[in-house]
Structure formats: C-alpha cells, structure tokens
C-alpha cells in the first residue's frame with residue numbers, strides 16, 4: 236500500500252512523497268507523480284529519509300552524560316531530572332534563565348508546539364534573527380510590503396528572460412530545473428549571476444561572475460545604464476511606485492567604469508545585463524539566499540528589486556523578483572498554536588548567541604536545543620562551544636549525535652518524519668501544503684517532539700496547557716485556511732492542496748507597503764535606521780576588504796541538508812576545497828593535492844579541486860562539515876548583515892597553501 240507523506244526539510248521544493256513498506260520491511264520512497272512540483276522525483280536528501288529513519292547510529296533512547304560516558308535512561312528519569320532542573324531555574328532566576336535555541340531542521344507545522352511549552356512557563360529566552368534569509372525578507376518588506384513569489388508555471392508560460400541571481404538552483408532547488416528547461420524550450424533567455432560557476436550556468440546565454448558581496452553595486456550600475464538608455468518602464472515608475480527621484484539621484488554614484496572596477500565584471504557584461512532587463516519581454520528573477528549573507532546583503536536584494544521594478548518586471552505575468560512565498564502565513568494561526576502573545580520572552584540573536592549567553596543576566600541555567608545543530612551551523616563555532624560549555628544543564632532533542640548533542644547533558648530521541656502525523660509546506664517558493672501521514676511506527680523509544688513537551692509539562696504540573704491531539708492542533712492552527720473552503724479531510728486524503736495565493740503577485744498594482752506602491756525610497760527603512768534607497772555597503776572581509784586574500788564561500792551542500800550528513804552523505808575526513816584556476820596557479824596547486832585552508836580563526840586540511848570559471852579569487856567548500864577538531868563555521872564571524880539580524884557567513888576570507896602533492 237502506498238502512503239502519502241511529505242518531505243519536511245528546509246528546502247524550496249516542499250515535495251510530496253509516496254512511501255511503501257516492502258515485504259522485507261524495507262522502505263521505498265518515491266516522488267509523488269501527481270504533485271505539480273515534485274513530478275515523481277525526489278532529491279538525494281528526500282530519498283535518504285528512509286535510511287535516516289533506520290540508521291544504525293540513530294539515537295533511540297533518552298541518554299544522559301555521566302562522568303564523560305553516555306548512559307541510557309528511561310523517559311521517566313529524563314522528565315524527573317530535567318523537570319527538576321527547570322523548577323530550580325524558575326525558582327532561583329525566573330523563566331529568562333531557560334534558553335530555547337531552535338531553528339527549522341523540520342518544517343512540520345506542529346513543531347511550533349515546542350515554543351508553546353516554554354511560553355507556558357511564563358516565557359523564556361529564545362533565539363531570533365536568522366542564519367538563513369532574513370536580510371532579504373526585510374528588504375522585500377521595504378520594497379513590496381511582503382516577499383511573494385510567482386506561481387511556478389507562470390514562468391514557463393510567460394517569461395522571456397530568466398535571471399538566476401545567487402541561487403544554486405540545480406543543487407538547492409532541483410525541482411526548478413525542469414521549469415527553467417521548459418521556459419528555455421519556448422525561447423526564454425537565461426542569465427546567471429554568481430561568483431561561482433554553478434551547474435545551471437552551463438545552460439545560460441549570459442554568465443556574470445561578480446566579486447562576492449558586490450551585487451548591490453552591480454544591480455545599481457545596471458539600473459543606471461537602463462535609465463540612461465531609456466529602457467525603463469515609465470508608466471510603472473510614475474503610477475505604481477514612490478521614491479524614484481531619490482533613487483535616480485543616488486544612481487549618479489554608480490557609473491559603469493566604477494561598477495566594473497569594483498565588481499570585476501567587464502563593462503560589456505554589465506551592458507548585456509542591462510539589455511536583459513531593459514529590452515526583453517517579461518523577465519523573472521530567481522533570487523537566492525547567497526548574496527544577502529554579507530555586510531550589505533539586504534541592500535543587495537533591494538537593489539535587484541529596484542532594477543526589476545523600474546524596468547517593468549513586477550506585477551506582470553512572467554516577471555517577479557522571487558525570493559520567498561510569505562503569502563502562506565495568512566493561512567496559519569501561529570499564535571493559536573504557540574500562545575506567544577501572553578508570554579514574557581527575552582530574545583537572543585541566533586548569530587550572536589554566544590556573546591548573549593556569556594553576558595546574560597539572569598544567567599542561563601537550562602538550555603534546550605530543538606531542530607538545529609548550532610555548534611556546526613552558527614558562525615564562530617569556537618565561541619559558541621565555550622558559551623554552551625558554561626551552561627549547567629543542556630538538553631538536545633535530535634535523531635543523531637550531532638556536534639551539539641555531543642556537548643549536551645541529556646539527549647532525547649525525536650521521531651523521523653516517517654513516524655509522524657503533521658502538515659508541512661514551504662515558504663520559499665510554491666503554494667502547496669502537504670499532509671504527513673505516519674508510514675512506520677516510531678523506532679525504539681523515539682517520540683514526536685510535541686509529545687515530549689506535553690509529557691514534560693505533565694511532570695511540571697501544567698499538563699492541561701499542552702494537552703491535545705494532532706487533529707485538534709491542526710484544526711486550531713489551520714482555521715484561517717479552512718475558512719477558504721479547504722478541509723482537513725481533503726488535505727488528508729489528497730495528500731496536498733494548493734493554497735489560494737495569487738499567481739502573479741501585485742498584478743492589481745497594489746503593494747503591501749505603507750504607500751500601497753512599490754517603494755524605491757522607503758520611509759520604513761529610514762525609520763529603522765537604514766538608507767531610504769538601496770545603496771551599496773561593501774563587504775567586511777571578503778576578497779579585497781580583509782586581511783586574507785580569497786573569499787571563502789561555504790555554500791549549501793549538494794547531497795545533504797545543512798549539517799544532516801548521517802545516512803545522507805557522511806563527512807569525508809578531508810573535505811573538498813574548490814579553488815579557482817588563478818589561485819591554483821599562484822599557489823602551485825593541482826587537483827587532488829592536499830591543501831591547507833586557514834584564516835585568523837581556524838585551519839583545516841582538504842583535497843583540492845580546481846574550477847576553471849568563476850570569480851578568480853574565490854574558494855568554495857560545502858557547509859555542514861565538521862572534523863579535524865573544527866567545523867566550517869570556525870572560519871566565519873558573527874557580524875550582522877545590514878537588515879534583520881541576519882548572519883554574514885559568506886563575508887569571509889581565507890588563505891590557501893599546498894601541503895602535499897597528490898600521490899606523493
């Protein structure tokens with residue numbers, strides 16, 4: 236029998252899965268052929284969810300660290316001891332002494348019940364801000380009022396141009412590739428803007444390899460050329476926007492020669508990009524997360540928004556500046572699930588939590604980590620290891636012994652998605668929501684996270700505040716959706732439903748900004764301490780700015796999800812270090828050589844790969860790796876981006892040297 240479920244990983248694609256338990260008990264997972272995005276195919280990460288469920292190294296019982304050894308304990312003991320730690324913290328210091336560090340390791344809806352638990356204590360300290368994409372979300376809030384994406388098939392039908400700007404589509408958004416191919420078959424032109432030569436670049440009509448962290452400069456330079464050559468959409472600028480005059484004045488700083496010099500993009504390519512936006516029919520822009528992880532990352536997104544809007548590609552079929560699909564949030568009552576509005580919450584910025592913990596008053600007594608592996612994924616891992624080490628009681632809920640779990644006092648085993656009942660959806664791209672049906676029973680003593688917190692609440696005498704069933708919680712959280720005629724039964728039976736978000740956002744010319752128009756100049760941005768128009772803020776450490784010579788881009792891994800390597804793509808002892816041809820020649824490095832990558836904070840040995848195309852001073856490694864006593868984020872720093880408490884992992888530099896010739 237085929238069971239319909241879904242992939243809850245933090246991903247653009249939000250796939251629907253057909254799961255079968257074979258006679259020998261093995262799980263077979265396939266992409267749902269009827270789902271308009273999944274179209275029958277899963278990526279390696281989705282296919283390996285079964286292996287992760289059955290991994291030999293999976294944690295199946297509550298574990299406690301005693302004198303440096305891990306011992307198995309019962310749930311009753313775990314609840315009793317952790318409950319007593321919570322009570323002590325509450326009595327001595329109050330609820331702010333409890334830190335809940337969480338992220339989106341699973342995007343299933345009922346995971347938010349973990350927040351509800353902490354709010355029922357009166358409040359807690361919790362992590363806010365983003366390791367991921369918030370600078371861009373804030374940028375689009377200033378410009379459009381909210382980040383919205385076009386329906387996937389709109390591009391296939393209507394776009395004359397596609398610009399993949401800082402998104403590694405063939406790796407991180409694999410289900411986009413067929414849509415791009417179909418649009419190209421219909422005659423659409425493709426441009427790719429990325430310091431690295433990604434797989435999609437092979438299909439491109441125009442490849443631009445800017446110096447990392449200079450996208451705002453590039454976009455504003457392109458916009459200035461469009462203005463000077465008269466290829467703007469004057470009707471849009473006049474009737475549907477505010478602030479053009481101010482931005483236009485600001486563009487005087489971005490003459491093509493300066494832009495070329497500082498972005499390292501030849502003038503003729505800047506002109507080609509101007510022709511793309513200025514002279515083609517509707518152009519859709521697929522923005523990635525990469526270029527906003529820099530000092531000026533939010534402004535880079537604003538600059539691209541402005542370019543696409545002024546040249547007439549916003550609010551029209553085939554256009555759009557697609558970064559996220561925040562329209563989904565209107566169909567979910569998050570507060571009914573979490574109860575956040577009544578709670579007294581102290582906020583620690585995710586990227587800066589090490590310092591916040593070390594300076595905390597009241598001090599953090601108990602740490603809970605759910606759905607994240609901060610000791611690998613948060614910048615400046617060394618400081619965070621130190622900060623966590625100073626906390627008396629650390630509880631990690633996970634399926635595997637991550638670097639963070641290894642540093643804990645208690646590790647509690649949560650279920651795999653294949654053992655859960657829930658709902659999931661992506662806010663990164665398309666408007667489909669999927670039902671998660673349980674496929675197999677929980678292994679060992681693993682429990683769904685919401686049950687763990689419900690039982691811990693009972694231990695603390697507040698059980699009734701967390702009591703409920705999956706159906707009841709879903710009915711509560713999805714009430715706004717059900718008002719649109721969708722029912723829980725329909726979602727359950729069909730496996731997925733399309734939410735009623737518009738196919739072409741802002742096609743009525745009405746934006747969600749204070750002015751109701753697209754805002755080239757934003758008073759909101761200014762009142763929040765930023766330039767009112769998009770501006771170029773140089774990187775802090777990337778190539779040409781810091782002491783080390785090469786930009787170090789630790790981008791998202793091909794085969795696995797962030798640091799979730801177990802049973803997906805085990806960490807090699809020596810990670811691959813991709814260097815440009817220029818660096819290889821300067822340092823006498825050949826493919827396969829052992830090389831040392833280092834900066835002031837960290838050092839590791841890897842195996843060299845040489846890239847012929849791309850920005851000449853760029854080194855690339857996959858994020859999510861740890862080994863040799865360090866993690867990738869031992870190289871990165873905690874400085875925030877311009878908007879939204881966003882981290883800047885790519886604003887990072889390193890040096891590289893040859894250690895040992897291949898085969899030597």
Ligand SMILES: Nc1nc2c(c(=O)[nH]1)N[C@H]1C(S)=C(S)[C@@H](COP(=O)(O)OP(=O)(O)OC[C@H]3O[C@@H](n4cnc5c(=O)[nH]c(N)nc54)[C@H](O)[C@@H]3O)O[C@H]1N2
Pocket residue numbers: 245246247367368400401402403404406407408428429430431433445446447448449450522523524525526788789790791792793794795796797885
């Ligand atoms: N296989 C796989 N897929 C994933 C994930 C995964 O871990 N593995 N993670 C998921 C998550 S959490 C996210 S947030 C998304 C991220 O999805 P993406 O945004 O596609 O991923 P990134 O690797 O962060 O960066 C995308 C690209 O930005 C480029 N880039 C870096 N600096 C600059 C710059 O200054 N300018 C420009 N123009 N480009 C730059 C990088 O070279 C990279 O190719 O992917 C999701 N999908």
Ligand SMILES: Nc1nc2c(c(=O)[nH]1)N[C@H]1C(S)=C(S)[C@@H](COP(=O)(O)OP(=O)(O)OC[C@H]3O[C@@H](n4cnc5c(=O)[nH]c(N)nc54)[C@H](O)[C@@H]3O)O[C@H]1N2
Pocket residue numbers: 245338339340341346366367368524604605606607608609612613614632633634635637649650684789790791796797798799858859867868871884
């Ligand atoms: N240098 C560098 N750093 C980066 C990035 C980068 O590109 N480069 N990318 C950044 C981005 S975009 C992101 S989104 C973050 C991601 O960083 P994290 O949020 O830490 O994501 P993962 O590494 O996927 O870790 C998620 C963990 O949650 C566990 N998990 C899965 N399901 C559940 C569940 O139901 N309950 C509980 N309790 N645990 C569960 C998984 O087993 C896994 O260990 O990393 C950021 N850090």
Ligand code: SF4
Pocket residue numbers: 242243244246247248249250277278279280281282409410
């Ligand atoms: S990780 Fe993304 S692409 Fe892969 S199966 Fe899951 S949702 Fe689909």
Ligand SMILES: [Mo]
Pocket residue numbers: 245366367368
């Ligand atoms: Mo992310």
